[in-house]
Amino acid sequence: MRWLKSVAWPSLTLAMLPLPAILCSPQNGSFVHQKRYAMGTVFEIVIYDEDLPRADAAARAALDEVVRLDDMMSNYKPESDLSRMNRTAHFQPVRIPRELYEVIEESLFYSRHSDGQFDISVGPLVDLWKAALAGGPSPTAADQASALRCVGYQKIELTPPDGIQFHSDCMRLDLGAIGKGYAVDRTAEVLNASGIHRAYIDAGGSTIYALGAPPGGNAWRVRLRDPSGKLGPEVMLSNNSVSTSEQSAPSSLQGDAPGHIVVPGTGKPLQTRYAISVTAPSATASDALSTTLLLLGPTKGAALVKTLHNVSAVWIDSDGQRTIVGDGVSFFLTGENHPIHVSPLKSRIAATSKAANELLP
Amino acid sequence: MRHISFLCMLFLGSIAAGTPATAKVFFRVAASPLPPADQTGIRDLVLLWPLRDLSVAAELHSQGYRVFLQCESKDLAAAVVSADRAAVTGVIVTNIAPSGQSPAAEQLRPYLAAHKSLTFRMLVQGGKQPQMKGHLVVERDGVLQVSSPSSQPWLDTNFALVRLAQATDPHSLPIIYDFHWDMSGALPAAWHPDADAYAVAIAEADAIRSDVTIDLPGSLQRALVAGDPRAWTLWKAIMPYLEFSSHAATERIVPVVNLGVIVDDVRGSYEAINLMARHNLAFESVRPASLTLARLASWNSVVVFCPLNKEAVALLRDFAASGGIVIFVNTHDEFPWHAAPPLRRESRTTVYTIGAGQVVELAEPVVDPENFARDLRRLIGRERSALALWNSLTTLVTGYREQSRPDVTLYLVNYANQPDTVQVQVKGRFTGVRLESPEERCCVSVPFVERGGFTEFTIPALRITARVHLESARESSAAP
Numbered sequence: 001m002r003w004l005k006s007v008a009w010p011s012l013t014l015a016m017l018p019l020p021a022i023l024c025s026p027q028n029g030s031f032v033h034q035k036r037y038a039m040g041t042v043f044e045i046v047i048y049d050e051d052l053p054r055a056d057a058a059a060r061a062a063l064d065e066v067v068r069l070d071d072m073m074s075n076y077k078p079e080s081d082l083s084r085m086n087r088t089a090h091f092q093p094v095r096i097p098r099e100l101y102e103v104i105e106e107s108l109f110y111s112r113h114s115d116g117q118f119d120i121s122v123g124p125l126v127d128l129w130k131a132a133l134a135g136g137p138s139p140t141a142a143d144q145a146s147a148l149r150c151v152g153y154q155k156i157e158l159t160p161p162d163g164i165q166f167h168s169d170c171m172r173l174d175l176g177a178i179g180k181g182y183a184v185d186r187t188a189e190v191l192n193a194s195g196i197h198r199a200y201i202d203a204g205g206s207t208i209y210a211l212g213a214p215p216g217g218n219a220w221r222v223r224l225r226d227p228s229g230k231l232g233p234e235v236m237l238s239n240n241s242v243s244t245s246e247q248s249a250p251s252s253l254q255g256d257a258p259g260h261i262v263v264p265g266t267g268k269p270l271q272t273r274y275a276i277s278v279t280a281p282s283a284t285a286s287d288a289l290s291t292t293l294l295l296l297g298p299t300k301g302a303a304l305v306k307t308l309h310n311v312s313a314v315w316i317d318s319d320g321q322r323t324i325v326g327d328g329v330s331f332f333l334t335g336e337n338h339p340i341h342v343s344p345l346k347s348r349i350a351a352t353s354k355a356a357n358e359l360l361p
Numbered sequence: 362m363r364h365i366s367f368l369c370m371l372f373l374g375s376i377a378a379g380t381p382a383t384a385k386v387f388f389r390v391a392a393s394p395l396p397p398a399d400q401t402g403i404r405d406l407v408l409l410w411p412l413r414d415l416s417v418a419a420e421l422h423s424q425g426y427r428v429f430l431q432c433e434s435k436d437l438a439a440a441v442v443s444a445d446r447a448a449v450t451g452v453i454v455t456n457i458a459p460s461g462q463s464p465a466a467e468q469l470r471p472y473l474a475a476h477k478s479l480t481f482r483m484l485v486q487g488g489k490q491p492q493m494k495g496h497l498v499v500e501r502d503g504v505l506q507v508s509s510p511s512s513q514p515w516l517d518t519n520f521a522l523v524r525l526a527q528a529t530d531p532h533s534l535p536i537i538y539d540f541h542w543d544m545s546g547a548l549p550a551a552w553h554p555d556a557d558a559y560a561v562a563i564a565e566a567d568a569i570r571s572d573v574t575i576d577l578p579g580s581l582q583r584a585l586v587a588g589d590p591r592a593w594t595l596w597k598a599i600m601p602y603l604e605f606s607s608h609a610a611t612e613r614i615v616p617v618v619n620l621g622v623i624v625d626d627v628r629g630s631y632e633a634i635n636l637m638a639r640h641n642l643a644f645e646s647v648r649p650a651s652l653t654l655a656r657l658a659s660w661n662s663v664v665v666f667c668p669l670n671k672e673a674v675a676l677l678r679d680f681a682a683s684g685g686i687v688i689f690v691n692t693h694d695e696f697p698w699h700a701a702p703p704l705r706r707e708s709r710t711t712v713y714t715i716g717a718g719q720v721v722e723l724a725e726p727v728v729d730p731e732n733f734a735r736d737l738r739r740l741i742g743r744e745r746s747a748l749a750l751w752n753s754l755t756t757l758v759t760g761y762r763e764q765s766r767p768d769v770t771l772y773l774v775n776y777a778n779q780p781d782t783v784q785v786q787v788k789g790r791f792t793g794v795r796l797e798s799p800e801e802r803c804c805v806s807v808p809f810v811e812r813g814g815f816t817e818f819t820i821p822a823l824r825i826t827a828r829v830h831l832e833s834a835r836e837s838s839a840a841p
Binding site: 206 | 493494495496497512513514515688709710712721723729732733736737739740752754755777778779781782
């Protein structure tokens with residue numbers, strides 16, 4: 001274990017930046033910081049705890065859980081449960097692990113509430129454009145039509161408690177838009193079960209969950225993606241999550257290049273100037289919603305957010321145009337003269353992804 | 362300021378480098394006892410000058426070590442005299458002052474001539490502990506996280522540092538690089554760094570084919586001498602990597618590359634080259650004066666970070682006309698191909714078609730090195746890449762070929778903390794693929810397929826390091 005020695009001493013690090021009054025105040029606690037490569041990115045955990053050996057062990061156990069889920073849900077690993085399901089679930093029911101069933105079930109929730117904009121069956125299309133993204137030729141119209149035929153969440157049939165069947169001969173699921181969020185929620189559960197109450201869980205920067213708050217503060221501060229560099233958006237997290245999505249930037253050498261986010265309806269890469277950050281009670285929800293709301297755009301996306309509880313979203317484009325909506329956690333725009341925020345109307349907390357339906361009125 | 366100093370040293374290194382690398386691992390130790398070399402597996406030690414007691418060097422020498430003194434250039438005269446007297450093998454020189462009058466190697470030449478029994482190396486400073494990192498920013502009393510679209514792992518590597526230092530000058534000294542351990546994650550009661558950290562550092566030097574100096578913490582040195590079982594447990598976990606590294610061939614070799622990087626002033630190009638290394642672009646860097654037809658023959662793509670004279674521009678025009686890709690960074694120069702309309706013109710980028718190839722001109726420096734390296738890899742494309750890894754974001758690969766032989770050896774280093782499945786694609790046809798690693802001694806045959814002029818195979822569980830030998834029948838052709 002390369003990161004065995006994982007206690008960082010705060011005195012070694014940088015100064016705090018100016019913060020709004022509600023942000024955490026300096027303390028002298030020390031913390032555990034561990035990281036692990038999984039799901040194509042780096043998962044990191046920071047834990048404040050008086051019992052550092054316990055925190056160290058808890059972080060290790062939590063990251064072990066992430067690796068276990070990666071082994072189950074990876075579409076890069078031929079022996080993963082997801083890959084096995086993708087090979088065998090066409091026109092016949094197969095049994096899958098409980099966690100995989102849960103995350104597919106929750107995916108279908110977001111598919112239904114986004115009119116199919118969020119769709120985990122988009123895998124064949126993503127793979128098609130991935131080759132072009134890597135420098136290959138763009139897929140032909142025939143290729144796109146062929147892949148599009150395989151897409152459609154309505155062709156996924158779940159049978160409780162653990163059955164799944166594809167009503168398509170070429171369907172293949174890809175959990176890239178929700179899997180990291182699910183893993184973050186499971187990580188939080190492991191930490192909670194270990195008695196850890198001040199932790200920060202980060203999946204490659206795109207999905208973050210904050211457990212409790214750092215010593216002396218009431219929330220963890222997260223600076224959000226801002227393509228304009230003008231707004232300085234931030235959010236304070238405590239027992240909730242934020243996720244960020246953005247289409248890949250065009251090539252600096254070749255001009256237009258297909259992005260990695262594909263619109264399920266058209267089969268083509270999404271064209272958007274926005275980056276979006278979404279807060280939600282669970283990381284599964286924020287992860288899935290960030291992709292969904294990026295695909296929907298601010299107009300249709302805002303309408304969806306207004307139907308959900310404890311969810312906030314901010315779209316920012318490269319000119320600094322922004323749309324903020326939701327009744328969840330406040331956003332601070334620190335780059336403006338007068339920081340503004342969206343006030344939460346309700347304070348229901350749904351700690352895990354199991355609570356997707358709690359997002360509904 | 363410190364960054365500029367590092368870049369100056371790096372540039373000096375690039376002037377002074379060029380001698381074939383040996384990829385030896387030196388351990389910098391305190392001037393105090395150490396168990397004998399046959400117990401530690403260490404061959405080369407570095408002691409910092411000045412030494413209070415020269416007998417320490419003699420004692421270590423008698424225990425089987427080759428001892429080097431590390432001194433600043435201002436102390437070189439005194440250090441070499443002592444070295445001559447104390448059974449010292451050589452001298453590592455650091456902080457050579459930039460001089461407009463004479464290159465660094467020229468400053469050292471009198472000492473080389475007067476002390477022929479000693480070997481000399483120039484230290485390239487500014488290295489980093491090789492490791493995988495995330496993106497979390499840990500501040501004084503809290504954590505600041507910047508959310509973003511999902512990020513790939515960040516690898517702190519020394520590839521770019523050494524590649525730049527290895528550029529050009531055939532009349533120079535061998536280089537050796539160093540780094541200091543990142544102690545921010547050290548538990549007070551635990552050994553730090555751990556065995557895997559040493560292993561990655563050793564493996565990286567092997568892959569770069571450069572000598573490296575690694576610090577041996579004083580506490581560990583004392584514990585080894587005292588026979589502390591915990592210290593020896595740690596050290597015995599490191600020794601297989603030392604042994605594995607030292608078995609690497611040291612004959613003169615040439616890197617397997619398809620991309621040339623022409624660079625004069627590293628200040629404007631270092632981060633871009635750093636990211637090119639991280640994206641496994643198979644490149645070598647040269648200074649403009651070293652750009653020749655022979656050099657171009659081993660490349661299919663070129664990135665130019667500096668102004669060129671007319672002769673060099675003509676060489677690159679012909680290179681593009683025959684199908685090559687040339688990218689000029691931060692250029693506003695007039696070129697002969699401007700007489701024809703560009704294929705495409707955007708705010709920052711202009712693309713010209715020349716014969717079977719193309720020239721891309723960027724009107725500004727590289728502002729986003731990560732995107733630049735990624736875009737460069739796309740532009741070059743898989744079919745032009747001499748080496749490629751798939752789905753291996755924590756692994757770097759280098760390839761080398763003995764001169765006049767088509768066989769290729771790949772060196773792989775995995776910076777993550779768990780085994781990685783690595784899919785490899787190498788340009789060329791080979792008759793056999795054999796794998797060796799600290800866990801799998803030479804050699805295990807690896808199944809491979811040939812597809813479109815490429816050889817493809819998978820390493821199922823690369824832990825930290827491995828070498829892959831691609832053998833070619835004498836009548837076969839092996840690219841690049």
